[in-house]
Amino acid sequence: MALHIYLFKRLFYTLPLLACAITTIFFLIHAAPGDPVDYLIGEAGASQEMIDRLRAQMGLDQPVYIRLWNYAMQVLGGNLGYSVVSGAPVLSLILDRFPATLLLMATQYTIAAIVGIGLGVLAARNPQSRTDNVITFISLASFAIPVFWLGQMMILILAYHMNWFPIQGMTNLRRGYTGIDYTLDVAYHMTLPALTLALSNLGLITRLTRSSMIQVLSQDYVKVARAKGLSERAVLLRHALRNSLLPVITVIGDSLPGLIAGAVIVETVFGWPGLGRLTLDAINSRDYPLLMGMFLFISVFVIIINLIVDLLYAVLDPRIRYQ
Template sequence: MTLFGYLIRRLFYTVPLLLAVIVIIFILINAAPGDPVDFMVGEAGADQAVIDRLRAQLGLDQPLIVRLGAYILEILRGNLGFSYSSGAPVLALIIERFPATILLMATQYALAAIVGITLGVIAARKPRSRADNVITFVSLASFAIPVFWLGQMMILVLAYHFNWFPIQGMANLRRGYTGMDYVLDVAYHMVLPAATLALSNIGLITRLTRSSMIGVLEQDYVKVARAKGLSERVVLTRHALRNSLLPVITVIGDTLPGLIAGAVIVETVFGWPGLGRLTLDAINARDYSLLMGMFLAISVFVIIINLIVDLLYAVLDPRIRYQ
């Protein structure tokens, strides 16, 4: 099977998965405690007639199965509804915040993969050496630290005490940077939140790369490559590392849901204007439409990342396409 055929088959499998996700999200959100009408009315209250009219306008007076069917039809039309709290289209709100989250997630993934794989290879070259012990200790410590505590400590020490980095936000709005100055300003603001998210992932990737590399370096084809006189760099990168990346890629894909949950906390701590911050605001406002749209967007994002992981599997190990 070609790589394109493998992609088509994987895309076909995602259709029932996405439908199941929509149904589960809709049922769980509507079963959660709280009522968006109560939030809209506020503490001042309102007449029962006004409350009933609001519920009818929002469709909350209909049976659950009827609302589910209507919601699926609207999704097929490309409409995720309107936010109860802001009145803006849900899709527009998600598109507005999506680039900030993608930028943060992609940066931390690149940072975690580069640093984690590099440290894992260094540790695997000489197991139980001083470098291996130091890397093992640091990776375990970084994996065990909670992201909410780490983010606050980074703000307290690096931003507040030493004044090396900005405390919150994505850019300095007062300066009004444009062009490359704006890009550098965003990168400067992204250092702390990206490092906070990446540190726990670095520890996991480092440990997995180390254990996988140690097993591969003991294989016969690696010993033959060394016997041919190939340099250690070529042996590690061309022969050992490529065959060690499959479990690492799996972990990178599997950690995405946890990282998105951590992004909600990190974006709140650092004031990063992304999907995580928008999700927290929607939860506080009991904004059902926005919450369902957010969770649907996050689910699609996770499915796409897992699809990319499957394709990388097929590229690194062509035997997977023929199974």
């Protein structure tokens, strides 16, 4: 099967998944406690006529199945609605915050993947050795530490006491940097939140790479490669590592939803202006359209990442697309 046919089939399979995501998100949001009308009115009080008018404007006076149908048609038209708090289009609010979250996630994924795979390969070369034991301890510790506690310790030690890094924010607004200075300032502010998220993923990637490499290194084709006189580096990188990456890629793709949940905490702790902070603000304000738009956007993003993972599978192992 050609790669483009495989891609078309995977895209077709995402359509019912997207429909299920829209339906599930709608019912979960509307089943949650709280009322956006009560939040808008606050403690000022309002007449029943005004409350009814606000509920009608938000469509909350209609039966739930009609609201679901209207929302699905609205989404298919590319409209995620308007925030009940700010009145701004939901899609524009999300797209304004998405680059910051994408930058943070891509950076931490790169760090976690490079360091985790490297440590896993290093540990697999000599199982049960001192090096393997040290790497195992580090990976288990990073996997067990809660991300919110790690972020607070990073701020307390590296930012507050040692004054090596800024505590919060994405850039120094007082300086007004531009060009390369702005890029360096963003990287400087991103160091602590990126390391916090990377360390939370490092342990799993390291352990999985190690176990997968140990299994692959025991295969006959690896023994044949060594018998041919290939260097240990060529055997590890050219023959063993490529076949060991399939489960690692799966873990990286499957860990994305949990990572987004962790990003909500990390972005709140470090004051990072991304989707995590926007989600928390929408939850606190009971902003139904913004919440549904956020969760739908994240769901589509996760579907796209899993599609990319499937394609990487097909590239690394052509037998998958031929089945």
